[in-house]
Amino acid sequence: MQTHDIDYRSEAVNLRGYLAFDEKPARRRPGVLVFHEGLGLGDFVMARARRLAELGYVALAADMFGDRRQARNLQEVADLVGGLRNEPQTLRARGRAALATLAALPQVDANRIAAIGFCFGGSVVLELARDGADLKAAVSFHGVLTTRTPAASGKVKASVLVLTGADDPLAPPDQVRAFEDEMRAAEVRDWQIISYGNTLHGFTNPAADGSMMRTARYNEQADRRSWASMQNLFDEVLR
Amino acid sequence: MQTHDIDYRSEAVNLRGYLAFDEKPARRRPGVLVFHEGLGLGDFVMARARRLAELGYVALAADMFGDRRQARNLQEVADLVGGLRNEPQTLRARGRAALATLAALPQVDANRIAAIGFCFGGSVVLELARDGADLKAAVSFHGVLTTRTPAASGKVKASVLVLTGADDPLAPPDQVRAFEDEMRAAEVRDWQIISYGNTLHGFTNPAADGSMMRTARYNEQADRRSWASMQNLFDEVLR
Numbered sequence: 001m002q003t004h005d006i007d008y009r010s011e012a013v014n015l016r017g018y019l020a021f022d023e024k025p026a027r028r029r030p031g032v033l034v035f036h037e038g039l040g041l042g043d044f045v046m047a048r049a050r051r052l053a054e055l056g057y058v059a060l061a062a063d064m065f066g067d068r069r070q071a072r073n074l075q076e077v078a079d080l081v082g083g084l085r086n087e088p089q090t091l092r093a094r095g096r097a098a099l100a101t102l103a104a105l106p107q108v109d110a111n112r113i114a115a116i117g118f119c120f121g122g123s124v125v126l127e128l129a130r131d132g133a134d135l136k137a138a139v140s141f142h143g144v145l146t147t148r149t150p151a152a153s154g155k156v157k158a159s160v161l162v163l164t165g166a167d168d169p170l171a172p173p174d175q176v177r178a179f180e181d182e183m184r185a186a187e188v189r190d191w192q193i194i195s196y197g198n199t200l201h202g203f204t205n206p207a208a209d210g211s212m213m214r215t216a217r218y219n220e221q222a223d224r225r226s227w228a229s230m231q232n233l234f235d236e237v238l239r
Numbered sequence: 240m241q242t243h244d245i246d247y248r249s250e251a252v253n254l255r256g257y258l259a260f261d262e263k264p265a266r267r268r269p270g271v272l273v274f275h276e277g278l279g280l281g282d283f284v285m286a287r288a289r290r291l292a293e294l295g296y297v298a299l300a301a302d303m304f305g306d307r308r309q310a311r312n313l314q315e316v317a318d319l320v321g322g323l324r325n326e327p328q329t330l331r332a333r334g335r336a337a338l339a340t341l342a343a344l345p346q347v348d349a350n351r352i353a354a355i356g357f358c359f360g361g362s363v364v365l366e367l368a369r370d371g372a373d374l375k376a377a378v379s380f381h382g383v384l385t386t387r388t389p390a391a392s393g394k395v396k397a398s399v400l401v402l403t404g405a406d407d408p409l410a411p412p413d414q415v416r417a418f419e420d421e422m423r424a425a426e427v428r429d430w431q432i433i434s435y436g437n438t439l440h441g442f443t444n445p446a447a448d449g450s451m452m453r454t455a456r457y458n459e460q461a462d463r464r465s466w467a468s469m470q471n472l473f474d475e476v477l478r
Binding site: 160166167173177180183184188189190191192193194195196197198221225228229232 | 399405406412416419422423427428429430431432433434435436437460464467468471
């Protein structure tokens with residue numbers, strides 16, 4: 001497997017992504033964007049990118065904060081995430097810059113690209129889907145579901161898969177229901193929501209032990225199930 | 240594969256189930272109960288029982304109405320289903336009679352039994368789970384989620400999987416949410432809900448074309464996805 005950093009830009013901001021792919025196949029392969037949590041592009045999403053490369057995808061872990069900035073505490077998370085969520089056009093532009101970067105790679109079949117995201121990254125994925133980005137699938141793992149810019153009718157192209165903890169305070173039942181209503185109103189062609197019982201925020205991340213954020217906690221079962229559901233969807237739409 | 244009818248009783252009622260299994264393996268295998276829709280035990284669940292037998296399970300399609308009675312129209316469905324839903328103890332007793340019958344078969348490992356159900360059968364499965372039946376998994380396909388007898392805390396042993404159409408008028412969002420609350424209140428160890436967008440009632444049944452019931456309609460994608468999710472859960476808990 002090859003892994004290396006990859007620089008790209010959105011407006012004046014330098015973004016430093018992380019690419020992972022199996023160098024052996026000669027043919028073009030489906031690509032998967034991986035959007036990081038509020039802490040920034042770190043070990044967690046890099047490991048996920050490598051797992052995707054093992055599955056045969058070309059994976060690009062995107063940098064949403066610029067210069068691969070990492071948050072050191074919850075206040076920095078709130079500042080970085082809040083800044084982007086208050087500027088959905090900037091957020092979408094950065095996401096689209098990652099998509100364009102991945103699509104332009106010689107290993108990648110630009111017609112078969114999906115995006116996944118974790119926590120903050122989940123909301124990035126959904127924003128790209130709402131924006132009508134050319135994605136076959138948009139998969140949110142414990143992402144925030146609310147938006148300032150709901151999908152317009154007929155705009156979403158991606159198959160949408162939301163994987164959420166039933167006890168995640170960042171995606172409470174009212175917001176799940178509002179998201180369903182948004183999908184219906186926008187006549188999204190393909191969407192599904194999986195809700196895992198007894199599951200908090202951050203369930204995919206083994207480092208989530210409740211210490212940094214009381215309501216984020218790893219759940220091995222939900223982690224495994226959600227990854228399998230993502231793979232099932234990719235088998236449908238990326239093969 | 241062997242298939243044959245199998246008679247059993249609950250109280251004074253004769254129940255005529257349908258058994259399907261691969262006769263080759265000598266060892267005891269996991270068993271799966273299949274509970275029928277409001278129309279009664281017919282071709283649809285018999286075909287599902289055979290699919291389960293192909294997967295290596297001993298499958299018993301249970302008869303909930305007695306003498307394998309079939310409803311001929313919606314009024315008969317309403318009478319048969321309403322009668323049992325108004326008598327949850329009778330409903331649970333008939334479901335338990337099927338469970339005892341399957342568990343007693345020489346081909347079956349009585350410690351590894353799951354139950355699935357469609358429409359009315361989905362609610363039967365959930366009633367058995369609420370009743371604390373010895374099931375490894377309880378899977379409801381477009382089942383009714385409401386109950387007169389909510390689960391008591393700690394009583395549910397089964398891993399619960401609810402597969403529901405987001406536009407199913409028999410399981411509207413308020414009832415899905417109430418079901419989630421029931422699962423939380425009962426401290427059910429393992430539960431998950433999958434909601435399929437653009438999906439009505441009866442999505443697993445190719446015969447559901449909206450003619451008998453306007454709001455029941457086959458959805459090939461949701462059918463395939465829901466069956467795969469059931470298999471994934473069985474791979475976890477029955478192997």
